[in-house]
Amino acid sequence: MLTDRTNSTSGALVVRVKNLGQKPKPKIEITLSDEQKDAFCPTYTSLEQIKGEATITAQCDISFQDVYITFEGATSTFVERTTTTHPASSRTRGFSPFLRLVQPMNASAFPEPRIIEAGKIYKFPFHFNVPEQMLPQMCDHAKAESLPEGAHLRIPPSLGDPMVAGMGRSLMDDFAPDMSSIAYTLRCRITNGRGATGKHKILVEGSKKLRIIPAVPEEPPLHVEDVSSDTYKLRKEKTIKKGLFKGKLGRLVMESVQPKSLRQPPVRSECGCNVTTMATANLRFDPADESAQPPQLGNLSAKLRVVTYYASIPFKDIPSGSVDFQFSNVQGMYVETVNLSSRCVSNSQWEQRKSSSPVRQDSIRSSRNVDIPEPSSAYKGGTFYTASMVVPVALPKNNKVFVPTFHTCFISRIYVIDLYLSVDSPKTTITDTVLHNRIPVQVSSEGNRNTQLTISAEEANAIASREANAFFDPRSIAPPSTEYIGRAQLVPQDAPPSPGAGYTHRHSFGQLPQRPAPEYTVRMQAAQQRSLSLSFEDEEAALAPPPRYAGSGGRNA
Numbered sequence: 001m002l003t004d005r006t007n008s009t010s011g012a013l014v015v016r017v018k019n020l021g022q023k024p025k026p027k028i029e030i031t032l033s034d035e036q037k038d039a040f041c042p043t044y045t046s047l048e049q050i051k052g053e054a055t056i057t058a059q060c061d062i063s064f065q066d067v068y069i070t071f072e073g074a075t076s077t078f079v080e081r082t083t084t085t086h087p088a089s090s091r092t093r094g095f096s097p098f099l100r101l102v103q104p105m106n107a108s109a110f111p112e113p114r115i116i117e118a119g120k121i122y123k124f125p126f127h128f129n130v131p132e133q134m135l136p137q138m139c140d141h142a143k144a145e146s147l148p149e150g151a152h153l154r155i156p157p158s159l160g161d162p163m164v165a166g167m168g169r170s171l172m173d174d175f176a177p178d179m180s181s182i183a184y185t186l187r188c189r190i191t192n193g194r195g196a197t198g199k200h201k202i203l204v205e206g207s208k209k210l211r212i213i214p215a216v217p218e219e220p221p222l223h224v225e226d227v228s229s230d231t232y233k234l235r236k237e238k239t240i241k242k243g244l245f246k247g248k249l250g251r252l253v254m255e256s257v258q259p260k261s262l263r264q265p266p267v268r269s270e271c272g273c274n275v276t277t278m279a280t281a282n283l284r285f286d287p288a289d290e291s292a293q294p295p296q297l298g299n300l301s302a303k304l305r306v307v308t309y310y311a312s313i314p315f316k317d318i319p320s321g322s323v324d325f326q327f328s329n330v331q332g333m334y335v336e337t338v339n340l341s342s343r344c345v346s347n348s349q350w351e352q353r354k355s356s357s358p359v360r361q362d363s364i365r366s367s368r369n370v371d372i373p374e375p376s377s378a379y380k381g382g383t384f385y386t387a388s389m390v391v392p393v394a395l396p397k398n399n400k401v402f403v404p405t406f407h408t409c410f411i412s413r414i415y416v417i418d419l420y421l422s423v424d425s426p427k428t429t430i431t432d433t434v435l436h437n438r439i440p441v442q443v444s445s446e447g448n449r450n451t452q453l454t455i456s457a458e459e460a461n462a463i464a465s466r467e468a469n470a471f472f473d474p475r476s477i478a479p480p481s482t483e484y485i486g487r488a489q490l491v492p493q494d495a496p497p498s499p500g501a502g503y504t505h506r507h508s509f510g511q512l513p514q515r516p517a518p519e520y521t522v523r524m525q526a527a528q529q530r531s532l533s534l535s536f537e538d539e540e541a542a543l544a545p546p547p548r549y550a551g552s553g554g555r556n557a
Contacts, residue, residue: 025204030053073212075094076096092313096410109124132155171399218261233437255373278391284372
């Protein structure tokens with residue numbers, strides 16, 4: 001026991017002696033020069049300017065090599081699964097720095113020799129613009145054909161830090177799990193050479209958190225077609241019975257369409273207006289016989305489901321559903337539900353209609369009134385009843401933050417409106433009938449109306465020169481190759497695939513061959529090499545997910 005105490009005491013003395021020999025590191029302070037210079041967490045949107053300066057002071061003379069001021073964005077995820085064969089849990093991590101803008105530095109801005117002298121103040125200004133999207137090489141993984149082009153290249157919003165979500169004033173919940181985070185940071189690094197791995201060795205580093213809410217336009221409605229999808233369901237049918245052990249009253253249909261997006265006001269806006277949209281529930285009742293009357297409606301309630309998908313490997317497509325995420329070690333999902341409204345609709349009026357055609361008209365639906373749902377599977381023609389109800393949807397104003405809908409390589413956020421319609425069943429039945437629709441809804445964000453994309457005169461001349469030179473680029477006028485005209489060629493069902501054509505055998509027409517993704521131009525490759533060459537030691541640890549805020553009403557509280 002005495003020997004152990006002696007060893008621990010000697011070890012502490014060695015550490016203290018080493019610390020006495022080390023020089024104190026310089027101090028770095030990052031300040032902004034706009035109206036948010038005093039804000040704890042400044043908030044910006046697309047195309048806005050971020051201006052400020054980094055101030056460096058030191059207590060003693062310290063030599064350095066370079067100073068880098070960057071605007072960075074990174075995604076960090078982990079997926080944890082508890083296995084049944086091993087007592088410990090398994091965890092896979094994903095880390096992706098998708099944005100790094102470097103402030104150009106003139107050599108005249110550095111002292112000669114490059115020594116930070118004690119007592120002097122060194123100021124380095126910086127100027128960044130929040131981009132609208134990333135470079136193409138940031139999403140170079142394998143993708144499904146159904147993934148929209150550029151879907152993973154849009155700048156995502158800040159996610160996963162309650163202090164950033166509340167802009168420093170309070171802890172706010174953005175419905176992000178601890179397994180996913182998106183962080184934006186201003187960083188100033190003083191380096192002193194390179195390490196054994198070729199990365200810059202950081203002498204000292206200063207940082208400042210930023211909150212980025214990009215401008216997200218309203219997208220076209222989603223094409224919901226898969227009836228087996230457990231994410232969206234725009235139509236629901238149920239049989240209404242007359243009572244327990246009695247015959248059928250008819251078939252009830254509830255159909256909905258995707259509403260307009262929930263449009264968030266511009267960042268830093270103090271208008272206090274409500275973010276609202278309107279969902280609809282179109283009903284149709286097909287009676288079992290002409291004498292049957294529509295059922296008595298009960299309550300219509302609406303809930304907003306917030307779904308966050310995360311993965312440690314890139315998504316090949318827009319994630320959806322929940323089955324694929326239940327037993328996966330590389331991807332997961334997190335769902336929270338917010339109650340919106342609930343009201344009685346027993347006074348809704350049914351409108352009687354007649355039709356002489358019992359055939360379902362799926363192909364000509366656009367020619368009729370969209371408020372009238374399609375006939376049910378039990379409809380045989382004759383009389384039917386319709387009703388329509390409007391459901392107001394408003395985002396609650398509390399400690400919740402609803403970031404815009406987005407999709408990246410590792411994290412996706414979607415919103416779903418759950419509509420529940422209860423039907424008052426006869427007293428002889430046990431439970432009421434409930435119809436449930438799952439309607440997709442987008443949360444979009446309005447950008448700064450006073451912000452415009454500005455380019456320098458040098459960039460404008462370069463663009464004009466490139467467009468002028470493109471006019472003289474040689475163009476091929478040769479007839480197309482046979483592999484590009486396969487779409488117009490009819491392929492029999494039993495015909496073997498054409499050699500070298502690359503067809504995917506189908507029952508109707510052939511498809512174009514799958515070709516490798518086009519290579520990027522020299523300019524893109526140069527940008528990629530420049531991005532990869534600027535790397536620092538221990539930068540992944542610097543962008544680690546924020547800690548838990550237990551008991552503070554914040555993240556996952």
